[in-house]
Amino acid sequence: MSTNGEQTLDVEAVRKDFPVLQRTVYDRPLVYLDNAATSQKPRCVIDAVSRYYEEINSNVHRGVHRLSMDATSAYEGAREKVQRFLNARSTKEIVWTRGTTESINLVAQSFGRSQIHAGDEIIISHLEHHSNIVPWQLLCEERGASLKVIPMSERGEILLDAYEELLSERTKIVAIGHVSNALGTVNPVEHIIQRAHARGIPVLLDGAQAAPHMKVDVQVLDCDFYTLSGHKMFGPTGIGALYGKEALLERMPPWHGGGDMIKSVSFEGTVFNDLPYKFEAGTPDIAGAVGMGAAVDYLDQVGLDAVSAWEAELLTYGTALLDAMDGVRIFGTAEHKAAVISFEVDGIHPHDLGTVLDREGVAIRAGHHCAQPVMQFYGVPATARASMAFYNTKAELDTLVVAINKAQELFA
Amino acid sequence: MDELRDLYQEMILDHGKRPRNQGRIEASTHEADGHNPLCGDVLHLTLTVDGDTVTDARFEGEGCAISTASASMMTDAVKGKNLGEVKRLVDTFIGLATGESSPDPNELGKLAVFSGVSEFPARVKCATLSWRTVEAAISGSDEPITTE
Incomplete structure (x- = not known):
C-alpha cells in the first residue's frame, strides 16, 4: 500500500x-489499458459486495429486524462515504443512481421538465459523451428547447470565447464533461461554472472520467450537479451517484415513482419522501452501493x-x-x-x-x-x-x- | 502471431489494402446499405442484375481490413452468378465465418481465406456485413442492414 x-x-x-x-x-x-471504459476492482470492493450478500443481505429502510437494520446502515454508510469523497454538504445531496447516464437523465427529466420551456437553451460541448448529449436532445424535443454546442479546437479544447457568446438569458443549464472520455481533455470547469453563475445559470458536470483520477470537491467547484459512475472508479457496475445542491434538488419533482420515494400514499394523493429518497424509487442496488463505498475508501487510502x-x-x-x-x-x-x-x-x-x-x-x-x-x-x-x-x-x-x-x- | 496470420491471411490483407470493385453503379438495378453500429463500419452496395444474373457489383464505404476485404471479395464472387447461387453462397459464407458450419472449401474457392474469422468472435460481424448487405439488395429490402 x-x-x-x-x-x-x-x-x-x-x-x-x-x-x-x-x-x-x-x-x-x-x-x-481500457480504464476509461471500465476500471478493475480491488479485492476490498469484491469482498465488500460478497460480505454484504453473505452476512447482511435484506431490504433497506423497511425491516425492524437485525439484518435490515445492518443493511440500511451499510447502505447509508456508503452514501456518507460518497458525500465525504465529493465534499458535499449533506447526504441529502447524494442520490444513488445506476451511474452517470442515469444521473444525467434524472436531471434532464426532473429539472428539465419542470424548468425548461419552449425557446429555452441548453449548452453542452462538442466533446461530450453520448450520455451527456442524448438526454438533452430528448428533453429539447419534448419541450421545444434547443441544444447549443460549444465548439472545440484541433487540440481538443473547448473554445471559451464561443462559450461566452452562447450564454444568454435563454440558457437554462450548462452540462459539461469534467474530463473527456474520448480525448482525456480536462475541461476548464471552474471558468465555465463561474461564467454561467454570473448569469444565474446552473451547471452540471459529468464526472465519470474525472472522479477516478483527481480530487473532486463540489463545494470548491461550486457546480450545481455532479455525476459519478461506480464502475469507472473501481467500484461495481450498476451503481453511481448524482450530487445536487440541496436547494435545487428540493425544487425538482420526483422522477421515478414507486416504493421508498414516498411518505404516504392514498388514491387521493401521495406525499413524497425527503431528499435524497424522493429520487430513489424501488429497492436500490444495495450491494452496489456498499461496493462503491468500499471503492471510495480504497481511493482515499491510496x-x-x-x-x-x-x-x-x-x-x-x-x-x-x-x-x-x-x-x-x-x-x-x-x-x-x-x-x-x-x-x-x-x-x-x-x-x-x-x-x-x-x-x-x-x-x-x-x-x-x-x-x-x-x-x-x-x-x-x-x-x-x-x-x-x-x-x-x-x-x-x-x-x-x-x-x-x-x-x-x-x-x- | 499464428492465429493472427490465420485471420489476416495475405489475400485478406491485399484486398483490405487494395479493394476491388469500389465505387457506385449509377444505373444499378439493386442496392442496399449495411451498417455495423458497434464498429461504425458503413457500406453502400450497388448491383446490376440482368435477367437473373449479377453482371456487376460495386461497394463504397468505410471499414476495417476484414470488412473491406470481405466486401471486395464478395463483389468479385457474386459477379456472373444467378440470384439463387448468390443466396446459397451467402448462407455458405456466413456458416463459415460464424463457425456454424464447415463448408466444403471447393464450394467457397478463394473465400475460404475467411475460415480464421470464426476464432475471433468480435470480428465475425466485420466479415459478414457485406454478405448480409448483398442478401438485402437481392431480396429488395429497403431497410438498411445492421449487424446489431
Whole structure:
C-alpha cells in the first residue's frame, strides 16, 4: 500500500490489490489499458459486495429486524462515504443512481421538465459523451428547447470565447464533461461554472472520467450537479451517484415513482419522501452501493493526489513513446489532460489494431468511444484509445509500443 | 502471431489494402446499405442484375481490413452468378465465418481465406456485413442492414 501522507504511489504494491491484474490472456500478462471504459476492482470492493450478500443481505429502510437494520446502515454508510469523497454538504445531496447516464437523465427529466420551456437553451460541448448529449436532445424535443454546442479546437479544447457568446438569458443549464472520455481533455470547469453563475445559470458536470483520477470537491467547484459512475472508479457496475445542491434538488419533482420515494400514499394523493429518497424509487442496488463505498475508501487510502501524480507521469511517458513512433497520430493534445491517449496508426484500422494488440495481451478500446461528434470533428470513424489507471506501469506502455510494432509488421 | 496470420491471411490483407470493385453503379438495378453500429463500419452496395444474373457489383464505404476485404471479395464472387447461387453462397459464407458450419472449401474457392474469422468472435460481424448487405439488395429490402 502507498504512503498516503507523502502522496507517492507504490505501483507494484497497489497492483497486488487487483486480482484480475494477476491473470494472463493468451498466455501473456494482461495489460489493461481500457480504464476509461471500465476500471478493475480491488479485492476490498469484491469482498465488500460478497460480505454484504453473505452476512447482511435484506431490504433497506423497511425491516425492524437485525439484518435490515445492518443493511440500511451499510447502505447509508456508503452514501456518507460518497458525500465525504465529493465534499458535499449533506447526504441529502447524494442520490444513488445506476451511474452517470442515469444521473444525467434524472436531471434532464426532473429539472428539465419542470424548468425548461419552449425557446429555452441548453449548452453542452462538442466533446461530450453520448450520455451527456442524448438526454438533452430528448428533453429539447419534448419541450421545444434547443441544444447549443460549444465548439472545440484541433487540440481538443473547448473554445471559451464561443462559450461566452452562447450564454444568454435563454440558457437554462450548462452540462459539461469534467474530463473527456474520448480525448482525456480536462475541461476548464471552474471558468465555465463561474461564467454561467454570473448569469444565474446552473451547471452540471459529468464526472465519470474525472472522479477516478483527481480530487473532486463540489463545494470548491461550486457546480450545481455532479455525476459519478461506480464502475469507472473501481467500484461495481450498476451503481453511481448524482450530487445536487440541496436547494435545487428540493425544487425538482420526483422522477421515478414507486416504493421508498414516498411518505404516504392514498388514491387521493401521495406525499413524497425527503431528499435524497424522493429520487430513489424501488429497492436500490444495495450491494452496489456498499461496493462503491468500499471503492471510495480504497481511493482515499491510496490517495488521489498520488494517483494524479502517477497518472500524469504515465501520460507523459506514453505520449512521448507514441509520438516517437512512425505512422502514429495522437488525437487530443490539450494542455490539461487525464491519462488517455487516443490515436491512430497509418494504414491500420483501429479495430484491426485492437485485435492484434489483444493477442499480445494488451486491452485497448477501438471505436467511437460513445463520442461520435468528436470522431466527426477529426474526420475519422474510430480511434484506438489507451486509457490508464494508477495501477498501470511504464513497462505496460512499453508493451503497448511493441504490440503496435507487431501490428505495423503484419500490415506492412 | 499464428492465429493472427490465420485471420489476416495475405489475400485478406491485399484486398483490405487494395479493394476491388469500389465505387457506385449509377444505373444499378439493386442496392442496399449495411451498417455495423458497434464498429461504425458503413457500406453502400450497388448491383446490376440482368435477367437473373449479377453482371456487376460495386461497394463504397468505410471499414476495417476484414470488412473491406470481405466486401471486395464478395463483389468479385457474386459477379456472373444467378440470384439463387448468390443466396446459397451467402448462407455458405456466413456458416463459415460464424463457425456454424464447415463448408466444403471447393464450394467457397478463394473465400475460404475467411475460415480464421470464426476464432475471433468480435470480428465475425466485420466479415459478414457485406454478405448480409448483398442478401438485402437481392431480396429488395429497403431497410438498411445492421449487424446489431
